[in-house]
Amino acid sequence: MTTPDSVKYAHVPTATDNVWGVGLKDAKRQSSKTALLDVLQSVTGLILGIFLFCHMAFTSSVQFGKDVFMNLIMTSGGAFIDGEEHLWMHVVFVGFIFLCVVVHMFCALRRFPTSYHQLRDIKAHVRMVHHEDTTLWWIQIVTAFLLFLLVFPHLISMLTNPAGFDPNLIGVHTYHNGLLYTFIFLVVTELHGMIGLYRLAVKWDIFEKNPERNVMDQRQGDRAGLRKGMLVVALLMIVCGSLTMWKNYSIGAEQVAAGQEAQRYEMPADLSWYK
Template sequence: MRTLTDTTALFQQKVASAWSAKADRLQSATGILLGCFLLVHLHFESSILFGKEAFYHVVQFLEGGMFSETGHGYPLLTSIFSIFLLVVVLVHAAFALRRFPAQIGQWRALRSQMQVVNHSDTRVWFWQLVSGFILFFLVPVHLYTMIATPEIGPHLSAERVYHDKAWLLYIVLLPAVVIHAMFGLYRVAVKWGIGANRNGLRKLAHVLVVYLMVIGLLSLAQYMIIGSELTLPVEPFRP
């Protein structure tokens, strides 16, 4: 016969299990949203490789320039969307921290396991932890910049990268966010049974990491080149 203590413990266990399942779904959902956004974002950013005018028109489209009488977009939309992204990032981080090793001993145990057991998914999870730790500090800085100074354009973005030394942030942020996002999408696909071929999915994740790193670094280099040719104060680009 169950005692009151046993019944209470069973109820608490069911509640904890239900909450854990909801937390996993929310973590996966926010992770998918952020990962897909990164894929789109880096491709929009890479339009600078096709010239200043190409990037200018992409920016005007994203900022709703077609709804403006002058044809110029609304930078406020960038601020609003950046605030939304910051909220999503904080929610994702809050749920992800549940599984984050909190003590140095846990990190040592993980490292020891990786040295003894050559398991690909364990290495993926380790790099997820490392990149997630880096992003916890860098992503809010980047999003705050976009909230406070949302003006984007070939010249204004190049000024931020070159003259404001934002490249120091992006050179660390880029690999961390690409690795975290692509490996995160891979782990979500495996966890929820989206793809049966785990090796194929892992190879695809590696290919996407390399591809996004290449277009991201090329775009960053192009901003550096444009920025080095600008004189202060910088005038916004007009085609």
């Protein structure tokens, strides 16, 4: 039995009704592909967001010495199996991250403005609403576009040259890329990732629903605390990444000055975890 139109359309839904899905039981069912794409975008985004924390911890180990960083590189290369680094394991892992990036990108493209008029409307909406979450969404669009230009050269270089996983060679790579490029890449990546994790928490409803509250007041309370926490974590990640960037740049400058740009790091046997 369906609801008569006289009843169905007797009440004009408020913004709160729309957000909490009041009346959706009578809505026309859409293709399940949309939901599947949304889930894929969320899952790959979560994987990549967690990876950012692991990547930061991994690369920051160079602050404790080249030997620590090299031991971790060997660990990721399967040295714990037989004491030898296997380059193909680096390729498999980077390939998995590459696949996640591609899937995430294609799923997210459907949310991008496809014309000048849509872009103009989004900018006008951001200025008019002055809502923190809307502003963060706009930042995500900008950082996503920049990441499209920055992340693929980074991943492809690692896929095609797994032997480049080395403290000295990474330092030389950072030196040639320059501090400005590396810093922009760092800031864009961390902002996009941390905002993405925050938006996942909002999307998948970790907050208690309260339909009686005005929608525009939802920016307060737990969500505001999480949003501030996300920004603090993003700032800490950028600071930590900047210190690591400078360390790698310094290593690269030393290698270039010594005329040893292609010289891999030779770790003393007594410092190896697997010898």
